[in-house]
Amino acid sequence: MTQTEAPVLPDATTATSAGRPADAPVPVVEMRDISITFGAVKALSEVSVRLYPGEVHALMGENGAGKSTLIKALTGVYSIDGGTVLVGGEQRSFGSPAAAQDAGISTVYQEVNLVPNLTVAENMMLGREPRIAGAINTFAMNRRAAAVLQRLGIDVDPRSVLGSHPIAVQQLVAIARAVDVDARVLILDEPTSSLDSDEVAKLFDVMRHLREKGVAIVFVSHFLDQVYEISDRMTILRNGRLVEERMVADTSQLELVQLMIGRDLEVLERLDRDAAAAAEEPAEPAVPVLTAVGLGRKGTLEATDLELFPGEVIGIAGLLGSGRTELARLLFGADTADRGSLEVGSATGRRSGRPGRRRLRSPRHAIDRKVAFSSEDRKGEGVIGDLTVADNMLLALQASRGWLRPIPQAVRTQLVDQYIKALDIRPADPHALMRNLSGGNQQKVLLARWLITEPELLILDEPTRGIDIGAKTQIQALVADLAAQGMSVVFISAELEEVLRLSDRLVVMRDRRKIAERPNDGVSVSDVLEIIAGPQATTTEKEETRG
16 A cells, blocks of 8 residues: 655644645545633644545544544534534534444444444444345345455354454454445544454454555554554644644654653653652562562453562553553452462561462452552542541451451541541541542542551552642652651552652553563663663563662
8 A cells, every 4th residue: 555645744734735745635534723622621722633545544642632532523422612624625514423424434432332242243234224124134134244244354253142252353343333334434442452462463454454445544542563563644642732743654653752742852851769769778588579470461461570579669651551550450459360470478477477478369368468559540449429538548447357347436536537647638627528629638548548458568550640749749758758668669650750750660561561670770761761662572671670
């Protein structure tokens, strides 16, 4: 396939004004200066994008960059406040996803939106079933579905029940359904997030087939290697604004990361470790607090090795979708690994003479073995808004005791008052409803919830996301202080400066695998970004932190 060359567009307006060759095709879809506002929040600000026939166009940007909003603006989910949408050179306005689909714009989302108890053919033809005298013509439906599947190279029996197939096949069926409605534009929103490498290869075969047939494909993914393997052109967004349109072949991964996060890699200064986090390194213990060997889960995380020692902060760095959260959840047992082993060694167990090494298989096992986990999803997996600060704070301790052994009232009062003061939680009212606290104070309550259980290993996934600078500084200081007292910490943050400031050792993730591990000895943000954006690693780069 011959790619349509185009220059970098700081502001894509019209193809002609951008200097596109006269014989280049007209964009099948062009969005010009699209703006969308939700209340006081400017979700998109004059964003432009062009989709050409026979191209895979990657939509790139970090979480909150505006990718999903732009897709929903194109497909009629959101009304636009400013700008125009052109389809085949004609101005259009879609009031619903159905109207966009009628114009040849189909979307397949990360979560397959099909009916698992119906057959493959029934899902592909749902709402468009061929009929005879008002009744569904099953024979014609199966034949038509089989023809579409065969044309795409998808070897699936159209009469089989959709739910009997793995998620990868269901994704391909969703694409086949979109193609069967004569899609001119196919939008794939994180289609590979739950697929293994073989399944991704099959999906890419289908995408290449559609590209050769002239379909314009929008590919949204956080996996850089996949973007570079399948995409022709990319549009990069940041904070709801257009950064640039680029040809993939003309853009290095290092440049892409720079454009996505908005930093000039050449002028980044080397960060010094925060003095509060620079405790003396303890003597090497005989037994690590945690040992993971080949730990992984299909479609989630490739086999990963990790050791963590008392008083050590391991920082997990990587872009969104790199596998940071997936690793944290496997370390706590919140998700079940299907390969490898995970053991924790309790200092309490060693002192009492009980076995120091124990397998970890569930969150309850983790809590019993002095492991705590604060999820990145503060609202969905942490905060219970209708309960008080005190009730939220004591949930984990009460769960570890069992609900038939309530915490004595005097102990409740003493613990809650102690941690409200220690973490400077405001308002300092144990009876305040959790939902009425600011994000930063809610995060402090969640940290108190786990600290009350006296953990020896604390896993923190984005503990400072979305909170003000004052609360963020307090939490960073707390982490450093806990490590100085001997607690082991796994610290995950999208802010690389924060990871570098707090960690003794760095683990760098990309595309759901660990690609590097090294001591945090003079490492800069630029160093980490170069690792993330570097060539695909086949083995883990690792430098021992001790000995």
